[in-house]
Amino acid sequence: MAQDVIVHIQRKDSPDGATYRQTFHVPYEDGMNITTVLQRISAQPVTDEGEHTAPVAYDACCLEEVCGACTMVINGHVRQACSALVDNLLKEQPEITLEPMTKFPVVRDLLVDRSRLFNALKRSKAWVSVDGYWDRGSGPLMAPRDQEEAYPLSRCMSCGCCLEACPQYNDKEDFIGPHAVSQIVLYNTVPAGQSIAPERLDVLAGPGGIAACGNAQNCVKVCPKEIPLTTSIAKAGRAATGHAIRRWFRR
Amino acid sequence: MAGTITSAESAKEKYFFLLRRLHSLSGLVPVGVFLLWHLIVNATVLAGGDKFQFMVDQIHQLQKAGLLFVVEMAFIFLPLAFHAVYGVVIALSADMNAREYRYGPNIRYTLQRWTGIIAFAFIMFHVWQMHWLGEPFGGSMFKPHDAPASTAAAIQASWWFITFYIVGVTASVYHLSNGIWTALITWGITIGQRAQRISGYFCTAFGVALLLVGMGALWGFTTYHAPAQPDQETAHTAAFVADPQHDSH
Ligand code: SF4
Ligand code: SF4
Ligand code: FES
Numbered sequence: 001m002a003q004d005v006i007v008h009i010q011r012k013d014s015p016d017g018a019t020y021r022q023t024f025h026v027p028y029e030d031g032m033n034i035t036t037v038l039q040r041i042s043a044q045p046v047t048d049e050g051e052h053t054a055p056v057a058y059d060a061c062c063l064e065e066v067c068g069a070c071t072m073v074i075n076g077h078v079r080q081a082c083s084a085l086v087d088n089l090l091k092e093q094p095e096i097t098l099e100p101m102t103k104f105p106v107v108r109d110l111l112v113d114r115s116r117l118f119n120a121l122k123r124s125k126a127w128v129s130v131d132g133y134w135d136r137g138s139g140p141l142m143a144p145r146d147q148e149e150a151y152p153l154s155r156c157m158s159c160g161c162c163l164e165a166c167p168q169y170n171d172k173e174d175f176i177g178p179h180a181v182s183q184i185v186l187y188n189t190v191p192a193g194q195s196i197a198p199e200r201l202d203v204l205a206g207p208g209g210i211a212a213c214g215n216a217q218n219c220v221k222v223c224p225k226e227i228p229l230t231t232s233i234a235k236a237g238r239a240a241t242g243h244a245i246r247r248w249f250r251r
Numbered sequence: 252m253a254g255t256i257t258s259a260e261s262a263k264e265k266y267f268f269l270l271r272r273l274h275s276l277s278g279l280v281p282v283g284v285f286l287l288w289h290l291i292v293n294a295t296v297l298a299g300g301d302k303f304q305f306m307v308d309q310i311h312q313l314q315k316a317g318l319l320f321v322v323e324m325a326f327i328f329l330p331l332a333f334h335a336v337y338g339v340v341i342a343l344s345a346d347m348n349a350r351e352y353r354y355g356p357n358i359r360y361t362l363q364r365w366t367g368i369i370a371f372a373f374i375m376f377h378v379w380q381m382h383w384l385g386e387p388f389g390g391s392m393f394k395p396h397d398a399p400a401s402t403a404a405a406i407q408a409s410w411w412f413i414t415f416y417i418v419g420v421t422a423s424v425y426h427l428s429n430g431i432w433t434a435l436i437t438w439g440i441t442i443g444q445r446a447q448r449i450s451g452y453f454c455t456a457f458g459v460a461l462l463l464v465g466m467g468a469l470w471g472f473t474t475y476h477a478p479a480q481p482d483q484e485t486a487h488t489a490a491f492v493a494d495p496q497h498d499s500h
Contacts, residue, residue, distance in 0.1 A: 076351055077351075077352075165348070165352050167345045167346050167347050167348050167357070167360065167361075168344065168345060168346075169346075170344075170345075170346040172343070172344045172346075173344045205268045206264075206267065206268060207263075207264035207265070207267040207268070208267070209267070209268060210268075211267060211268045211271030211272060211437075212267075212271075212344075213437075214341070214345060214360055214363075214433075215356070215360060215433040215436050215437065216356060216357045216360035216361075217354065217356035217357065217360070218348070218352045218354060218356075218357050221352070221354045221356075221357075222352070228443075228444065230436070230444065230447065231442055231443055231444065233436065234436045234439050234440075234441060234442040234447075235439060235442055236439075237436065237437050237438060237439040238438065238439020238440075238442075239439070240268065241272065241438060241439065244268055244269070244272075
């Protein structure tokens with residue numbers, strides 16, 4: 001198959017610039033993915049009308065679907081560019097469309113600013129807190145059963161797919177998002193993280209916390225790491241309710 | 252989360268979790284329980300007008316005790332008004348995307364919001380019609396002492412009313428059944444995917460059964476003919492129902 005791959009790309013020159021579309025013809029290569037396509041366009045940024053244009057801006061890092069940087073909307077569906085194979089995309093529709101995620105501000109072209117995603121993780125204290133540099137030895141042991149539940153949650157790569165697909169994640173609500181809910185569940189399960197569990201539950205039971213979820217369950221469907229987000233959401237719902245009641249009685 | 256409330260915005264923030272949880276709870280108890288019971292009571296008309304009148308009389312015992320208004324307000328009207336109004340706030344906070352992400356749960360999520368709006372509009376109409384609309388607008392009004400005939404007259408008054416009742420009851424039943432499914436997740440009862448799938452089967456069965464009850468009640472009232480009775484007011488309503496223009500047959 002020597003035919004060109006036809007790619008329609010939504011572009012924007014600056015954060016407050018106008019949005020426009022350009023079409024590129026890229027020579028087909030065996031096993032190529034969308035990051036390859038974008039690299040080829042960068043090497044020769046000429047549109048189908050023969051116009052020499054600026055290379056398309058995009059993000060990428062690991063090239064193996066573990067960093068989340070290259071997340072974008074491909075053929076109308078959010079996913080990673082580096083693991084989106086052209087062969088499979090052409091089975092979905094004859095010409096490929098690339099758009100930036102809609103839930104984050106566009107920096108340029110396909111590059112978005114995911115600060116809100118990371119700020120939610122900060123708000124949720126999705127870490128093990130340490131207050132010094134000395135050797136603490138090995139952490140507390142975990143029961144295998146807990147470990148089996150916690151490990152899948154640790155695979156989150158902060159890509160933002162779940163947020164892009166979530167109807168409740170938007171400018172109208174300050175929702176922390178399913179990724180943060182799941183990280184709270186993870187760090188409240190891991191013994192080393194439990195010392196600040198109540199602070200994380202405050203976030204879950206607070207504004208923009210778990211109650212903003214409307215159970216549309218898109219998050220779990222689109223998560224490329226197959227994280228059981230809806231299970232985390234249900235656990236978080238129960239934990240937050242219990243926490244809110246206990247908090248109220250302790251006043 | 253402590254601190255003084257300085258504006259409506261921060262009050263909304265402060266009580267965000269509480270309001271959402273109360274919204275979920277109020278949809279189940281008392282609103283959901285009321286819908287279930289209301290449709291079952293109405294469906295008793297299928298067993299005859301006397302049976303339905305008996306149920307209404309039982310309920311209106313409360314009136315003799317002077318409690319009906321209080322019970323209606325505290326357990327039906329206020330929770331329902333809160334659930335409906337705050338439900339619109341929740342629905343407006345969504346960026347629905349069932350067109351882009353056509354997954355079953357997402358379609359149900361979208362339907363949950365639309366059926367909520369439809370049920371809200373329908374229930375406002377229903378309460379208005381049964382309490383105040385009365386005859387002047389070509390409708391009728393619920394009369395507790397003449398329950399089957401007055402209800403039948405109200406529903407049979409127009410082809411449009413029957414349609415609206417079918418749509419409204421269907422939307423309400425869907426909203427309740429799907430609401431039970433989501434509430435089980437919200438309250439952390441069904442946690443795993445398997446549990447959520449199985450609860451889905453139960454909620455579907457519940458919804459189908461309740462829809463049959465609701466449609467049965469509607470069928471009962473659209474086909475109801477009051478037996479001729481000496482009582483003045485009943486005779487009047489019965490004549491109204493028997494009027495060929497208003498007869499659905
Ligand atoms: S289940 Fe909740 S978090 Fe996940 S997509 Fe739906 S609304 Fe968003
Ligand atoms: S939970 Fe899944 S979809 Fe969401 S950010 Fe993490 S890896 Fe991405
Ligand atoms: S480049 Fe890291 S996920 Fe694609």
